[in-house]
Amino acid sequence: MAGELNGKVAVVTGAASGIGLASADALLSAGARVVLVDRDEAAVKSRCGERGDRAIPLVTDLLDxxxxxxxxxxxxxxxxxxxVFHANAGLYVGGDLVDADTDAIDRMLNLNVNVVMKNVHDVLPHMIERQTGDIVVTSSLAAHFPTPWEPVYASSKWAINCFVQTVRRQVFKHGIRVGSVSPGPVISALLADWPEEKLKEAKASGSLMEASEVAATILFMLTRPRGVTIRDVVLMPTQFDL
Structure with missing residues (x-):
């Protein structure tokens, strides 16, 4: 898809690693300029330095x-x-609710829900004025299945699933497409917080995806004709038992 996004500008949050970095790479490969947003200054500047002038670092702590x-x-x-605005930054809280740290719950819900809503709120006037734009939110398979080992995280993604579906209905009249991508387990830093037994099980069975596979799906969504919206994509490893 080289060149399909020539002249476009994308903003990707949580872009220094994982799905965010893979998304930025896919967008760059399609010809876009990409603003990589992350709170890790050294990492995001290093990533941009490796990718050339079309990769623009923006150091921001979205929890501020x-x-x-x-x-x-x-x-x-x-x-x-x-x-293009890709709201990707997120945190993970897994395990039994009774064992969860309430401050960690606050941080995760703030970033996974409140920050996404505020970022989309803030970018909409610009897109409405131009009568065009694409918003993609990184959701999760957990938004579609009541995952018993991650009730807090899953709840945040169920909220985002509703947000995507309702906002899309408000803004499609302005030429703005809103969609979400809901991957199953992806090899990323978030898995460090998975229950150890679930992680071992996933690794042993080959039930993990690469971030680049999620990014390819996002690029597919963004390169459809303007009259087509891919609202929700659920993707998972073929061997994932759900």
Missing amino acids: PKACAALVPRALELAGQID
């Missing part, structure tokens, strides 16, 4: 309300426009 509110204006200053 002022920094979060400044994200879209700063991205517009750096790149001039936003055609």
Whole structure:
């Protein structure tokens, strides 16, 4: 799909690693300029340095309300426009609810739900003015299945699933497409917090995906004709037992 996004600008949050970095790479390969947003300054600047001038670093801690509110204006200053916004940054809390740290719950819900809603809220006026744009949210297979080993994380993704479906209905009249990608287990830093027995089981059975496979799906969504919206994609390893 080389060149299909020539002249476009994408913003990807949580872009220094995992699905975010794979998404940025896919967008760059399709010709877009990409603003890589991450709180890890050394990592995001290193990633951009390796990828050339079309990869633009933006160091932001999205859990800081002022920094979060400044994200879209700063991205517009750096790149001039936003055609694609990929809300990808997220945290994970797994295990039994009774064992969960309540501060960790607050941080995860803030980033997985509140920050996504605020980022989309902030980018919409720009897209509405231009009467075009694409918003993609990284959700999870957990948004579609009441995963017993991750009730807090799954609940955050169920909320985002509803958010995507309702906002899409509000903004399609402005030429804006809104969709989500819901992967099963992906090899990423988030899996470090998986229950050890579930991680061992997934590794042993080959029930894990690469982040690049999720990114390829996102690129497919973004390169459909403007009259077509891919609203929800659920993808999982073929060997995943669900």
